[in-house]
Amino acid sequence: MPPKSSKPPKPAASGPAADAGVVSHGMAQRLAERDAMRRHRLLRRVLGWTAALLVVAGLAWVALVSPVLGLDTERVTISGQGTVVDPAQVAAVVGEAAGTPLPRLDTVALRDRVLDLNGVRDVEIRRAWPTGLDVRIESREPVVAVPVDEGFALLDADGVRVRTDPAAPEGLPQVEVPLDDADPLALDAAIVLLNALPPELRAEVEHVSASTRDAVVMGLRDGDTVEWGSAEDAALKVRVLQTLRAVPENAEVTVFDVSAPTLPVTR
Structure with missing residues (x-):
């Protein structure tokens, strides 16, 4: 049986076809890297917005719902009652809002309630952060x-x-x-x-x-x-x-x- 002849190895491809394969492979790699960077930036952006929303939601809960900024009647100051206005009546009206978070407290409605009291000519109500109020009364002094x-x-x-x-x-x-x-x-x-x-x-x-x-x-x-x-x-x-x-x-x-x-x- 005649011996098998061994063929010489096929030389490596060269020329335009070989170069096209290398370029195509390099471009695909760069595109993949760019896509990965885009996904990374998008993920960071989503995580940043999510964290910001969580912070805002947390602050809103603290300010508007939680008792952290709730009105403390021990921190309410009443002045200017003169000789006519009963400060106990003013304190009772303000006390009805006890526990209400200061940012959510309706000071306009509270002012109207105080104005309805006998002898009150005018009143100014200011928030005294974090949990108090400053109630300044102008009384109707008899003349x-x-x-x-x-x-x-x-x-x-x-x-x-x-x-x-x-x-x-x-x-x-x-x-x-x-x-x-x-x-x-x-x-x-x-x-x-x-x-x-x-x-x-x-x-x-x-x-x-x-x-x-x-x-x-x-x-x-x-x-x-x-x-x-x-x-x-x-x-x-x-x-x-x-x-x-x-x-x-x-x-x-x-x-x-x-x-x-x-x-x-x-x-």
Whole structure:
């Protein structure tokens, strides 16, 4: 049997066909690497957004749901209640919101509730982070006492009735104008008069009467009477009255008529 002849090995391919195979393999590898980098960047972006959403959700839960920022009534401060507003009533209204997270607390509605309380003229409510409130009240302080069946109605500078006392508080001028008067402007004129007086002169007023809005009369604590007239020219009337009372020749005068301030009369 003749011996098998051995064939020489086939030489390696060369030329354009071989180069195309190498280029194709290298391009595929680069494309695969680029796709892997894109997937990696996309994964990092998704993980970043997910982490951010979790942080936001956590913060929202802490701020709006959890008791971490809940209103603590021990950290509520109330000021400006004056002599009329009962701070216990204010605290009771605020206390109804205890535990409510501060960011979710409706301070506008809470302010309206406090304004409904007797003697409150205005109120400002500020959040005192992290769990408190600062409640600043402007009270309706009485400036006059008006006789009524139950005693004396105490009115503030706006003519609002803040409370009724059995007797007129010491130092508070009495206004002799019925609250149900057919001419409420008479009461307004009396209050305008008291608001126009400087503090040192207002402290001397014992009572005010007003049969009409143009016939306001003041009685002072030293017994002098001031015929004031209408509410017009209040500032000028104050200056004329102070000047007349300071003149030594008027030491015995008991009636000062400044209803026409350019032509005052004493007697």
